[in-house]
Amino acid sequence: MTTAAAYAITAPDGSFEKVSIERRDLGPHDVLIDIKYAGICHSDIHTARNEWHGTSYPCVPGHEIAGLVAGVGSAVQKFKIGDRVGVGCLVNSCGKCGPCLADEEQYCLNGPIWTYNNPVEESVQVGGITFGGYSTEIVVTEQFVLSIPEGIGLDVAAPLLCAGATLYSPLRHWEAGPGKQVAIIGMGGLGHVGVKIAAAMGAEVTVLSQSLRKREDGLRLGASHYHATSDRQTFRELRGRFDLIVNTVSADLPIDDYLKLLSLNGTMVLLGLPDAALTVRANTLATRRRALAGSMIAGIAQTQEMLNFCAAHGIGAEIEVISADEIDGAYDRVMASDVQYRFVIDVATM
Ligand code: NAP
Ligand code: ZN
Ligand code: ZN
Numbered sequence: 314m315t316t317a318a319a320y321a322i323t324a325p326d327g328s329f330e331k332v333s334i335e336r337r338d339l340g341p342h343d344v345l346i347d348i349k350y351a352g353i354c355h356s357d358i359h360t361a362r363n364e365w366h367g368t369s370y371p372c373v374p375g376h377e378i379a380g381l382v383a384g385v386g387s388a389v390q391k392f393k394i395g396d397r398v399g400v401g402c403l404v405n406s407c408g409k410c411g412p413c414l415a416d417e418e419q420y421c422l423n424g425p426i427w428t429y430n431n432p433v434e435e436s437v438q439v440g441g442i443t444f445g446g447y448s449t450e451i452v453v454t455e456q457f458v459l460s461i462p463e464g465i466g467l468d469v470a471a472p473l474l475c476a477g478a479t480l481y482s483p484l485r486h487w488e489a490g491p492g493k494q495v496a497i498i499g500m501g502g503l504g505h506v507g508v509k510i511a512a513a514m515g516a517e518v519t520v521l522s523q524s525l526r527k528r529e530d531g532l533r534l535g536a537s538h539y540h541a542t543s544d545r546q547t548f549r550e551l552r553g554r555f556d557l558i559v560n561t562v563s564a565d566l567p568i569d570d571y572l573k574l575l576s577l578n579g580t581m582v583l584l585g586l587p588d589a590a591l592t593v594r595a596n597t598l599a600t601r602r603r604a605l606a607g608s609m610i611a612g613i614a615q616t617q618e619m620l621n622f623c624a625a626h627g628i629g630a631e632i633e634v635i636s637a638d639e640i641d642g643a644y645d646r647v648m649a650s651d652v653q654y655r656f657v658i659d660v661a662t663m
Contacts, residue, residue, distance in 0.1 A: 314338055314439065315345065318663040319448035320637050321371035325363040329640040331663065332371060335439040336452045344392050344458050345384035346400065351446035352377030352472035353656040354502060355563045358644050360430050364588055368430055375446025376402040376428040379461055379471040389455050397461040401474035402610050404428050404443060404457050416614040449663050459617050462624035469629025472502060472655040473620060475610060476630065480507035480559065481619035482611035483582045484514060487557045491515040496558045498571065500527045503561035503584060505654035506630055508534045513626040555579055565589050572597045572605065580604040630655045636662035
């Protein structure tokens with residue numbers, strides 16, 4: 314077994330503390346990764362603070378992992394020591410159900426194994442619960458390890474493992490591209506990567522943010538338009554405008570107001586995962602044959618496709634690098650929408 318340093322939270326209102334965890338011995342198909350950077354996703358905060366009601370403590374979050382291969386099992390084919398690799402939200406799935414066979418492991422009918430806070434056998438993770446990337450090392454079966462192409466720094470690549478995959482997948486599924494009007498709600502970790510990817514796909518991108526505070530950044534990252542949702546005029550002016558609206562907001566929104574911004578046959582995709590139920594009027598959907606959908610990260614093959622796409626287009630996340638003892642403060646700043654645009658932990662500081 315490998316002893317790794319990690320940062321764990323022990324209660325919903327607790328603080329992060331340095332702990333030691335054990336990673337399993339390498340099985341034939343396992344890869345040991347020396348983690349260099351771990352992004353802070355808002356899902357880490359929902360989980361750490363038990364906002365989704367299923368958190369086991371101590372909890373080591375982190376599913377935006379970038380590092381170098383430090384060891385490989387005897388049967389590993391894809392990787393060798395020193396390779397630049399990443400791990401996202403998934404570390405395993407059943408491999409047999411329809412979605413798994415269709416390379417959509419995130420929708421595994423037998424439940425994918427999430428990178429953290431997922432009950433597993435002791436042989437998978439000592440302690441019986443998966444521990445994520447706020448840690449110096451992780452062991453992952455090679456099928457769930459991604460290659461980070463040369464040309465993207467490991468620090469700016471880390472957030473792509475969740476945020477990049479989460480935006481790329483629906484933008485592809487609903488065919489964002491030339492001639493399409495795409496709106497992104499929320500200019501945070503997910504949203505800012507979405508602006509870059511949608512613009513690189515050729516869509517005309519509009520950001521819908523609470524204020525105009527981040528407007529210059531949004532335009533620099535590829536948006537053509539930027540509107541404040543605190544201004545009611547935005548909802549009058551943009552009514553019926555968009556083919557696709559991607560909602561990345563982590564909090565409750567008056568979703569019906571935003572649905573009215575969709576054109577005939579337009580779709581709104583929910584990516585943000587606040588716990589509260591939404592209120593939607595059937596009439597808002599019916600009068601323009603609008604659709605409301607959701608989407609969950611991306612499968613492994615599509616995550617690799619996203620990384621290759623980002624490398625080809627020079628896309629990485631906009632990041633603020635922090636040391637491991639700054640996680641609590643970073644969480645508070647994410648909650649205040651005060652991040653430009655993803656916090657990334659420098660794991661060397663653990
Ligand atoms: P984030 O960095 O905090 O960004 C969320 C953005 O939403 C904020 O920057 C802010 O943008 C906007 N926002 C926040 N509170 C708001 C409020 N009360 N009203 C209106 N807008 C508000 O979070 P993230 O890491 O991008 O994650 C966003 C959500 O996606 C979380 O719920 C997370 O759990 C979820 N998520 C889902 C998936 C999936 O697969 N579906 C994957 C990853 C994350 P402005 O300042 O521009 O308004
Ligand atoms: Zn995430
Ligand atoms: Zn499956």
